Amino acid sequence: MTPMDPLRHASALYTRRQFFGRSAFGLGTAALASLLGCKNTTTNRDALTATVRRAVPGLPDLPHFAPKAKRVIYLFQNGAPSHVDLFDYKPKLREWHGRQIPDEIAGGKRFSTMTGNQTARPVLGEITKFAQHGNSGAWVSDFLPNIASIADELCFVKSMHTEAVNHAPAITFFLTGSEMAGRPSMGAWLSYGLGNETEDLPAFVVMTSRDKEASCGQIFYDFYWGSGFLPTKYQGVAFRGAGDPVLYLSNPAGMSRTVRRGLLDDLAHLNAIKSEEFGDPEIATRIAQYEMAYKMQASVPELTDFSQESPATLAMYGPEVRRQGSYAYNCLMARRLAERGTRFIQVMHAGWDQHRNLNTQLKIQCDDVDAPSAALIKDLKQRGLLEDTLVIWGGEFGRTPFLQGKIEEVKGWGRDHHPYAFTLFMAGGGVKKGFSYGATDEFGFNAVEKKVHVHDFQATVLHQLGLNHEKLTYKFQGRQFRLTDVHGHVVKDLLT
């Protein structure tokens, strides 16, 4: 029994009461009998219950094998955190600071146009201090003290590499397996394959935040959580950073929940009459979806009500936790969604794109995300949820070990996009704790040891959810598509 079972049990009871208690629903047996166009009322009830309870059903033969994780929280660091300033400590950089990076390391590589034409590529030493942490001795920069403090919970992959050099294609590649917009994202694949554990909330929720000064221009494109060619019901529901978290969630001004309930009872009744006349089962589904909408109107406000959170918990997430739309708020929401059974929670934070302001902005970014990220992992652990929740933290690529800009303009120091090596970390969900995997060369430039490609990472995430990435496919335009395209190997060494 997981800790959230009672909660779900309660909501299941609520469902049935809402649906079949005549006093609450007002839908008579006769109307019910007509819902599915046949006579046996008991069968109808079961069928209708099934329709309601499995509002987003998974595929019948999934998972392929016993999963280690039931859900994913992806803390996506949009803009690309600098691996060589945060996790991948390279003393060589300090040693070579200001000198041209050797050609045998960086020669012939493609960079964005911001440094593509820059001939001087002086190595830039790490801009802050590193230290080793925990029994595992993980190197973490002092910009991330809270994450450092839970180093023994984390599984670092230091040999990540990707293909794209610009943000949107690289993020799209990470989340959908293709650089071009239009393929289903990871969360859509998972809700398609595995369905949802709750009927009260969406299976795939996205929450976004950005750095306070809005210094970066990156946009959260809806194709980062799109369903591509999968039916749109699998696309991520983007919770908004202000107002109703779900679009159009609130009743119109002046319409109370009681009034709405009465209208929906009659609406269901009239639709049931229609169903009897027309024999279209889609009508029964429509009744169920309207009922779910009504339930979401209660379950979402309950979800966003932090009044039952202890002061200690709130403090752990930091002072921003009460500001809707902040990273801290979204992290706490992620835990609450995980508790309630949401399958895939994608938290995205923009502002990591330090081209010309590494000395000022990197610290600010770290301050935004450090405490909340660590708090989320600790909080999940305290509640016994970390075991079957896979938490992922990372960006779309790394940053150049050499400088973008001029070495004498200290204020304008920065690093450009770098697809050849970067670090991400995971926690929970059946990955090793206090573990570090793979390595880059001595400049942190190229992943050289146990390289992990984005498709390998994706295959591994699916594996933890009990899915064979080669078998979770969808036929579109005559081809079987999958998240990992035609690539990807599960990185078994990362797993417990």
Add this chain to the structure above:
Amino acid sequence: MRSAPRFPSSLALVVTLFAAGSAVAAGQPVSFSRDVQPLLAENCYHCHGPDAETRKGGLRLDVRDAAFAAGKSGLVAIVPGKPDESELVARLFSHDPEEVMPSPKSNRTLTAAQKDLLKRWVAEGAPWAEHWAFTPPQRPAVPKIENPKPEIQNPVDAFVRARLAAEKIFPSPAASPRELIRRVSLDLNGVPPTTAEVAAFERASLENPSSAYENLVDRLLASPRYGERWAWDWLDLARYADTNGFQGDPERTMWPWRDWVVNALNANMPFDQFTIEQLAGDLLYPESKSKTLDPARRNALIASGFHRNNMFNGEGGRIAEETRVENVFDRVETTATVWLGATFTCARCHDHKFDPFRQTDYYALFDIFNQLSETGSGGGGGKVAPILDLTSDAEREAVKQTQAAIDSFAKEVETFELKKFPRPEGKPVIDSPDALKLPGNLPATHAKVAPARRGIDGLLEALPHFRDTDPDPAYVALLQRHIDLVRARDAARSLITNVMIMDQLPKPRDTFVLNKGNYESKTDTQVFGHLPAVFATSAAASTRQPTAAPARLNRLDLARWLVSPANPLGARVTVNRAWQAFFGIGLVKTSEDFGVQGERPSHPELLDWLATEFVARGWDMKALHRLIVTSATYRQSSRTTAALHERDPENRLLARGPRYRLPSWMIRDQALTAAGLLTEQRGGPSVKPYQPPGIWEEATFGKKTYQQDHGDALYRRSLYVFWRRIVGPTTFFDAGARQVCTVKVARTNTPLHALVTLNDAAYVEAARVLAQRVLAASPQDSARLDQAFRLVTTRSPSAAETKILLARLATLRKQFAADVPAARDLASIGEYARPAGLDLVDHAAWTSLCLLVLNLDETLSKE
């Protein structure tokens, strides 16, 4: 979500109708194209298909001669009539994991029945045929139906009835006149009929149902609403939007192209001309020296904007050539989807795995679209050359004046900043020691730039800095005024109407096959514009006179060929999309893929008859639509029984009329019409109706503010709603994303959709104004209810429905009487005028009731 049929036996029955490889009735010969080829394609072509790069063992099963010839090993895959000598059969039935095919590694398996079928096919002599869609449609004979009931209206019915008779299923009776007028009005005009139109049609139908209906159809086809309704589908496949997409998402002004589409559809421009003008309008008319543009050339240039509707990535740091090449990819693939029903994307990197499209075929089309002067840079403004400038003098003047306002205001800023950032006069702010503290991009966007030239992004970054981090209220006030002025100037600029169009480089670019589609890795293989080889034989009959070899085709050549009889697919995919729009599913369900892996048509003869008829009638779209909607098939009732539904859940056999949820944009237009709110103003710049606050701001980090329109603009048809590509209008659901070509939109059923039609201001206001309408019309509740119901659904409520709703009305009155402030809130939603004397409680109660009616499944559905 559709519930699965509950009886496996009947499911199997239905499946045999369409799916390949299922048991073929004993005594009936195996059909290569229906039964065998799909199995080979699905299970074998991946390694033994058209792609030479990945072909294993030198074996090819997509070409007859290769499949029947001895392979490297000396063994022959298929020996016609001799399954025991055929290596293919031996491998299928092998128990050795090293030998058995498909290989276990491929994750593909065949059922015992499928293996038996392939064996039987070989035994029957392995008859072979080309893929149906790659051979030109032959006009089939119209089946003769004895004593048809209900009566047959045109050949469409003959094909449908022949199939139904074979399946021993009876067609449904005709829908009632009332049901029919709603269905056909929504289908042809996108809005429901008025109550007067319904009454008139019901009366006329009593006298002569046939002529009444034909007159109705003719009226609808002649209405200017026809073009507005059908433009929507075309905009989806043309990926039309009002912004570029990607970072910054700058605005563009492609609406004259959108209006061109509406006008062309209303004028019933033949589809071949419609195609040619959009793909190559710039090449149709010679450029003249005269200063004024010849109207025909001007319109054709606007039409050529079709292939400038794609997204455009102007992200900082973006390599221009990469953007340019991606744009060409998009044009190639969109063209292939729209006119060939072909999925070309795979051939970007390698020969197609299933269809006979080679990588060189892909780049041959690429070469045709590679000759545009677009460079891939300059996307930041949204209106990327080549363009056609359609700006009026007044609009140009407005830009000048708003810029002048900024220039004079900038002097005030300069004076202030001289004190705030002390520095030698004449030097920029960045030279002041105080400017060193500026964070983020501010040194670059603010301190280095003279006030008159500062853009909105930098100002919006400066504002929070000087408000929160380093407060200076006086400076913030200046910044705020500055932002307002820049916004006004940008708004004026946005009215500068530049339609992006096509042109042709005087000196053509060379085109090389790109390794894995990477713009940087050109291979040595140079290609010139030509048709895909599979069509080359039919191309011999193309309209183009051969010129000096090698004949390098241009866009005009391609466009002409696409709509020539030599293209086996052009008419088929077009009539199929029309069918899809009327019945919810095309005759070929995979309307985006007519290739080997696509689904075979449910009624192959009907598809080919329609395609040939369409061409014979001069690609006449209205004639095609008329043919379909006047068929008895279309006019059937959409009522169904559990048995029929289980037999044919998707209505592929067409034993009943179409019933499915309307597109969300049409649901909105319907609500506006029922309320009497719809403003029928046609064309012009896009409008911004209600949208919850903060949607654009959140998606663009505050850089784009949604400035909602007022008055009539709130009630224009959905077609005219402004489409920001990175965050489309929130009032629509299950709509094409307008990012890439979409020929088939999803139709799902989720709680989020219910929330839109229950709570969106557009719908609540429509309910509120509908309530005003019925309250004014009659003092009697039952008459009011009757009218509301008829305005929305075209019918009167039944006695049972009336009873339920009048009881609800009584309850609502009590509820709102007990809470008059709530009644006031609800009765004043939206900006449309509310009569002063209207009783609040009554109004709120009726608003609630009307909202219920707007949410009936029947209202949301075409039936």
